[in-house]
Amino acid sequence: xxxxxxxxxxxxxxxxxxxxxxxxxxxxxxxxxxxxxxxxxxxxxxxxxxxxxxxxxxxxxxxxxxxxxxxxxxxxxxxxxxxxxxxxxxxxxxxxxxxxxxxxxxxxxxxxxxxxxxxxxxxxxxxxxxxxxxxxxxxxxxxxxxxxxxxxxxxxxxxxxxxxxxxxxxxxxxxxxxxxxxxxxxxxxxxxxxxxxxxxxxxxxxxxxxxxxxxxxxxxxxxxxxxxxxxxxxxxxxxxxxxxxxxxxxxxxxxxxxxxxxxxxxxxxxxxxxxxxxxxxxxxxxxxxxxxxxxxxxxxxxxxxxxxxxxxxxxxxxxxxxxxxxxxxxxxxxxxxxxxxxxxxxxxxxxxxxxxxxxxxxxxxxxxxxxxxxxxxxxxxxxxxxxxxxxxxxxxxxxxxxxxxxxxxxxxxxxxxxxxxxxxxxxxxxxxxxxxxxxxxxxxxxxxxxxxxxxxxxxxxxxxxxxxxxxxxxxxxxxxxxxxxxxxxxxxxxxxxxxxxxxxxxxxxxxxxxxxxxxxxxxxxxxxxxxxxxxxxxxxxxxxxxxxxxxxxxxxxxxxxxxxxxxxxxxxxxxxxxxxxxxxxxxxxxxxxxxxxxxxxxxxxxxxxxxxxxxxxxxxxxxxxxxxxxxxxxxxxxxxxxxxxxxxxxxxxxxxxxxxxxxxxxxxxxxxxxxxxxxxxxxxxxxxxxxxxxxx
Numbered sequence: 004x005x006x007x008x009x010x011x012x013x014x015x016x017x018x019x020x021x022x023x024x025x026x027x028x029x030x031x032x033x034x035x036x037x038x039x040x041x042x043x044x045x046x047x048x049x050x051x052x053x054x055x056x057x058x059x060x061x062x063x064x065x066x067x068x069x070x071x072x073x074x075x076x077x078x079x080x081x082x083x084x085x086x087x088x089x090x091x092x093x094x095x096x097x098x099x100x101x102x103x104x105x106x107x108x109x110x111x112x113x114x115x116x117x118x119x120x121x122x123x124x125x126x127x128x129x130x131x132x133x134x135x136x137x138x139x140x141x142x143x144x145x146x147x148x149x150x151x152x153x154x155x156x157x158x159x160x161x162x163x164x165x166x167x168x169x170x171x172x173x174x175x176x177x178x179x180x181x182x183x184x185x186x187x188x189x190x191x192x193x194x195x196x197x198x199x200x201x202x203x204x205x206x207x208x209x210x211x212x213x214x215x216x217x218x219x220x221x222x223x224x225x226x227x228x229x230x231x232x233x234x235x236x237x238x239x240x241x242x243x244x245x246x247x248x249x250x251x252x253x254x255x256x257x258x259x260x261x262x263x264x265x266x267x268x269x270x271x272x273x274x275x276x277x278x279x280x281x282x283x284x285x286x287x288x289x290x291x292x293x294x295x296x297x298x299x300x301x302x303x304x305x306x307x308x309x310x311x312x313x314x315x316x317x318x319x320x321x322x323x324x325x326x327x328x329x330x331x332x333x334x335x336x337x338x339x340x341x342x343x344x345x346x347x348x349x350x351x352x353x354x355x356x357x358x359x360x361x362x363x364x365x366x367x368x369x370x371x372x373x374x375x376x377x378x379x380x381x382x383x384x385x386x387x388x389x390x391x392x393x394x395x396x397x398x399x400x401x402x403x404x405x406x407x408x409x410x411x412x413x414x415x416x417x418x419x420x421x422x423x424x425x426x427x428x429x430x431x432x433x434x435x436x437x438x439x440x441x442x443x444x445x446x447x448x449x450x451x452x453x454x455x456x457x458x459x460x461x462x463x464x465x466x467x468x469x470x471x472x473x474x475x476x477x478x479x480x481x482x483x484x485x486x487x488x489x490x491x492x493x494x495x496x497x498x499x500x501x502x503x504x505x506x507x508x509x510x511x512x513x514x515x516x517x518x519x520x521x522x523x524x525x526x527x528x529x530x531x532x533x534x535x536x537x538x539x540x541x542x543x544x545x546x547x548x549x550x551x552x553x554x555x556x557x558x559x560x561x562x563x564x565x566x567x568x569x570x571x572x573x574x575x576x577x578x579x580x581x582x583x584x585x586x587x588x589x590x591x592x593x594x595x596x597x598x599x600x601x602x603x604x605x606x607x608x609x610x611x612x613x614x615x616x617x618x619x620x621x622x623x624x625x626x627x628x629x630x631x632x633x634x635x636x637x638x639x640x641x642x643x644x645x646x647x648x649x650x651x652x653x654x655x656x657x658x659x660x661x662x663x664x665x666x667x668x669x670x671x672x673x674x675x676x677x678x679x680x681x682x683x684x685x686x687x688x689x690x691x692x693x694x695x696x697x698x699x
Contacts, residue, residue, distance in 0.1 A: 029071050036195040046200035063188040077196045097166040104246040105150045113241045122688045126274035126635050129670045133642045145651040153604045156239040160258050161248035162190050165197025178607045179212035185253045221260045236614040238640035242648040266506045273634035283684040285410030287391035294566030296403040298423035301446030310334035311447045315435040316342040317456025319532035320467040324349050326544040333549040340434035345469035356381045359437040361388040363686040382559050401566035405430050409627035416624045429518040433511040440518050448525050456533025457512040458504035495535045502534045573682050582679050589675050603647050610640045
């Protein structure tokens with residue numbers, strides 16, 4: 004009996020000591036946590052002020068309280084469900100998590116395959132050379148089998164109370180960290196628990212980047228991520244270390260959303276030769292006095308509810324031809340790209356034709372129709388970068404500036420005294436995008452989509468069978484192989500079921516959705532049996548019943564009258580290229596790469612520094628120079644970064660980098676030679692390989 008009593012007393016004493024110790028720890032924590040919060044807020048105020056602004060007078064939406072685990076580590080419990088963020092050992096849990104990801108994880112990889120180069124682009128030539136070199140050494144050298152102690156970038160989903168960040172930086176030097184936290188309350192709690200101040204000091208001293216992406220809405224988090232990536236350097240995500248800090252439904256959905264959107268971050272970078280062609284086409288279109296749509300000019304309100312049929316060349320167009328033909332006098336018909344060949348074959352003449360691609364093949368394709376009388380009376384609408392010969396095929400043409408291109412930047416930065424011209428986004432990657440964007444920007448509110456499939460339901464039927472793609476079965480299949488690509492994905496169909504899409508189609512669909520979302524007063528009916536488009540109401544074409552005829556000639560005349568020529572010449576623009584400044588910029592980069600490198604991080608920091616020059620230039624009147632260079636720099640740096648973080652042994656890797664760096668320097672040297680000809684670089688190259696597929 005006495006033994007049991009002694010044991011019980013000892014146990015009670017132990018429990019009392021434990022409770023006293025915990026009470027002391029809780030008391031110490033109650034003092035320490037607010038002090039830490041103050042220190043962290045001072046650091047954020049210095050380094051990332053918008054975080055300090057967010058949490059200056061923050062009131063948590065979900066009540067919680069801090070408590071000490073038995074070993075004195077601060078933890079958090081939510082009061083509504085009594086669930087803690089961590090178990091009994093928060094520090095150990097976070098340390099183990101980092102160890103697991105470091106030892107078993109790997110860096111994300113982008114692969115750029117060898118590209119055919121029928122147009123002889125210098126950019127494609129050098130990317131192919133870099134790719135071939137990477138493939139060659141990958142077959143011989145030992146590949147990196149773990150996460151190295153230095154990485155160019157990391158994506159960490161979930162801050163929690165922040166403890167894993169300390170362990171992560173102890174083991175790994177991260178060039179740029181993208182930190183996602185959908186729970187504003189949790190980030191607020193981390194300001195009390197984790198020593199952010201010394202971490203921010205360390206990042207500043209080592210010139211390491213951190214982008215904190217906060218918010219309840221995963222759509223806005225992903226947009227902020229895309230914006231942060233774009234400004235810091237899109238090439239960074241070519242080799243990213245990815246981990247989560249805690250798991251719940253919000254984090255799972257956010258990771259899923261970022262994975263879905265990842266491909267958008269490497270779409271549409273553009274490249275050097277392409278940008279020179281764009282500049283040259285812009286000035287040549289201006290010199291030919293092709294009218295440009297004037298800023299804020301729209302059709303009269305009386306015409307804004309006129310039905311507009313936007314006709315793309317997807318496979319489902321075939322089932323709508325009879326409906327389009329029956330209503331051709333009751334709607335404005337806009338043909339998009341190759342859809343004109345399908346309409347021509349069935350005897351329908353569109354009122355407006357739109358194009359978006361800049362290469363000469365657009366002109367060759369239009370001329371290949373070989374029916375000038377059919378095309379003459381159609382109003383041609385496109386962007387400033389279209390091939391300048393295209394407008395010669397039509398009696399009436401009008402162009403609009405395309406945002407993000409160097410031509411509009413030169414015009415807006417240097418000629419504010421001239422009549423402001425319209426400039427729009429949402430015009431690519433596919434011609435259907437300008438088909439939607441342009442009529443909406445002209446003021447039309449009632450649009451119907453045909454053949455806007457952004458995919459296909461069955462292989463072999465990739466475009467309308469009335470179009471030039473199907474002049475020959477073998478050629479149709481050969482062109483189909485170009486369409487299908489190797490990035491196929493299933494997506495929800497407009498009328499149910501599944502449609503096979505790919506990265507390009509899917510991006511086109513997203514851009515259409517963004518344009519419609521930004522124009523909520525537009526009524527859009529999707530009559531295409533293709534991919535579902537948010538904000539566009541599914542409507543089978545057989546259910547269209549329009550009764551009112553339109554005086555088309557008056558409306559088309561009004562649209563054409565919204566434009567005016569720009570009174571500029573090549574001589575006006577040539578000095579604005581600022582060739583001397585361009586040469587100084589390129590020479591500066593060439594000079595930067597002449598030094599010996601002792602670590603992967605040094606090379607990564609140099610790429611970031613070079614990219615930083617672009618940001619500085621973009622803030623000046625020479626902004627067009629940054630636009631001309633940014634795409635090619637992203638592509639080349641993605642490959643250099645992949646090479647840098649693909650092989651075992653830092654010293655050996657730095658040796659392997661030398662031939663790749665030589666190719667980059669060769670590329671820069673060619674860039675210097677080509678830039679002075681930026682206004683004389685109209686695309687004159689015949690793409691026989693592709694055109695042969697369309698010829699009978």
